[in-house]
Amino acid sequence: MVSCLMKKRTAGKAVFLFVLSVMFFPAFLNTGFSASFSPAAAYAGTDAVSPVAHEETYTHPPAPKLKAQDYPIVMGINSRVFVWMAAQLHLWFAAFVLAVPIFVFIIEAVGMATKDERYDKMAYEFIKVSLTAYSVTALIGGLLAFSLFVFYPDLMRYMTRLFGQTMLLYALLFFAESATLYIYYYGWHAMERGFSKWAHLTIGLLLNAVGTTLMFLANAWVTFMMSPSGVDAGGVFDGNIWHVIHNHLWNPINLHRFVANIAFGGSIVGAYAAYRFLSARSDSDRAHYDWMGYTANLIAISALLPLPFAGYWLTAEIYAYSQQMGITLMGGAFAWLFITQAVIIGALFLSANYYLWCGMERSPGAYRYTKYIKYIAAVIVVCFLVWFTPHTLILKPWELKALGGQYHPFLGPLGIMPAKNTAVNIMLIFTFLSFLLYRRANKIAVVSWAPLGRAAQAAVFAGAILNIVFLGVYYGYFTNTVYKVASSVPQVASTLTVIAACMVIDFFMFKGAKDVGELRWGGIPQRSQYALFLLAVSFTWLMGLMGFIRSSIRQHWHVYSVMRDASVNAYTLTIASAAKTVSAAAIIFMAMVIFIFWLSALSSKKQDKPLPLGSDAKNPKEGGGIR
């Protein structure tokens, strides 16, 4: 009860603060600088002032040309780092609270379809974790908006002039999001049966629709700064808000963030389950949190598999929008950050696979497949090394002389995209293979055509791998640049074909299959849980790093090629500075997440009743501690 009140109060404060920050928008909109967004409204306004004004052609003012003095200095705070921290923290929390309702909705629907109440219980626990995070998201969102207006008033004035309508819509949707989330959570048990359950599920759908729309709106602001449209070269608005929203990178970012949020949300919930698993005192709790961790990991990995493709599309569109920006990203100042990205993604794949391999210990029939794990591990490590190999080596003069250039004669070819595309596709296929083996570890197919089905699956795997390698080698090294890049599409298609075809075959092949024995939920070794922590920490850090890259490829522009950043902080940071800032932000985020987990655990904790006199205080009955 106390925790419920605390949550309500925190949420109330968050809403209040957010409303305050939203109230800043009209303050900026009401200046003469801003005027109205619609030419019609502008005419109406000018008519009242001057009888001849209707003869004037209404134009929107261009983006301001700023000087260093236009950026307020408040108490010596580094505005760039402050805004960066607030934005990054807001993004992490927002990604989490937008993602959790998506898979809660799916799990609830699965629970309804299978009539298995365990799903419902788990979905409820997921949404409970995200509820406290929701309040924190709003608080930090308010802080972000506030700091942007304080430190970058002219930029925000320009942005609110363009996006004022969407910002007001954003504020309204935020209230709708809050309302649907609270009804969804607090109405969970009151709408548990019959038609009410359908109504509850519909509210969950509405919650996700509103949440996703919110994200799309915020994405429009961010992507406009990267690939402005709907304005001319001087930043003069053409009067059509859709042109500004629907800029070149809007949809690629929408897709990338949508998928990445699910992967990130899954990993954070997985870490929560892992912590509860390690602290569990009863077998039933261990079994429950093992299952919860497994499901969260499955969600994270299911989203991680298509994520490189979404990222690839985004990068291709960045190149298509501005080759200069694209080259800055992948071949210029930021190229080496992608080696760091490769290391972290390698860690993600290895930890996800390791968790699946450890999970096979739950199955009595897993011994049939464990012998293959070492080969899968070897393939994934080799692919990781290819992905990790840089194109250009930074060498000392004598090394350069010995090597005869910046490229290693054998490893150099592995540094270009065709090799990396090939490696990542094979890595994805073998991760999927781990999952497939995990699924069948405890099952024996009873259909007569099972050997044929297995042979078909093996053929699909082999065919796809051969095709991916052929496309990568032939088109990557023996044809011209156009095909080098274009061949990545059929490579991706091969990977997706393997996943889809094998899942379909598996579904029919294991229909009515016999279990080898009973699954031992909770029987997974403790060390496996650290793979879930590694997953969550790696996702968090990676999001921070990639956020820095996405934002920084604008370089010294607030709005790329339209509005220059004239502040003293407009320079591009060193990799080391960026990494340290990301780590500092990630530590703050993790500390807040731990606090939220603690709150969530506190809400399910009950104080032991005072023991009657004469009872044995050293041996309390089951029920104490965190349950």
Add this chain to the structure above:
Amino acid sequence: MNIFFKVIIFSLLTMGIYTLFATNYIPPMNSAPVPAEETIDLAQMTIQQFIALGDKIFHGKGTCTLCHNPVVKRAPLLDGVAGRIGERLKDTRYKGGAKDLAGYIEESMRKPSAYVVAGYGVTGSNDTVSPMPVISEGAIGLNDVEIKAVIAYLQNLGGAEVTVEIPKGPPMAEGKDSAQAATLPAKTGAEIVKKFGCGLCHKIAGEQGAIGPDLTKIGAKKNADYLRRAVFDPNADIAPGFPPGMMPQDFKDKMTAGELQVIVDYLAKSK
């Protein structure tokens, strides 16, 4: 050890390894300063200095070597452009109007799709559309002097005679801005009027200028949009009875955004 502390240590260790890798095990990316416009005195410049300026722009602000470089070969190398000019201008795929090497190079920068070298066009365009940005606009935005300097550099690079003439006239505009940037921005309408000399022509803030319109009650007649436009683009609307072209066109460059805001507010409230 307590589970909580184990998890904390594990998480911090993971982040520490990533940070350590990013800070120590990959080549340090130097902090990139904001590219600045060159402040040069054209009147004193020799052609060799002008070529050197072009070299600097080609490898710096122009970001040309991101693509035109022998390692990545994202775009054709330009050292032999002088030797190829004859066949280029006669090529049936050439859509431009240049007559000589200097014109061709300038056209390539301002209209990159006038001629696209085979194999370097945008995918699917059959080498009719160039992926190269317009160099005089957008994020690169070289000015006329800088473009001429790059032409001189490329002519020289190819061993051709440098036919570009060093432009006459004032130094690059940004030079004045950087000097002005050292002065503090004005904070009130009256300060701005004084700083930018509005009162020399206008009746405003106690000043009695008579060359331009009286602005003491302009806010009663014109709204903020009109006033802003009047400062930004003085010739967009000419007040009856006054000849066009009298008011300086460069206040939009000279004023900070804050000053512009203040003067517009000040004028709008002058009723």
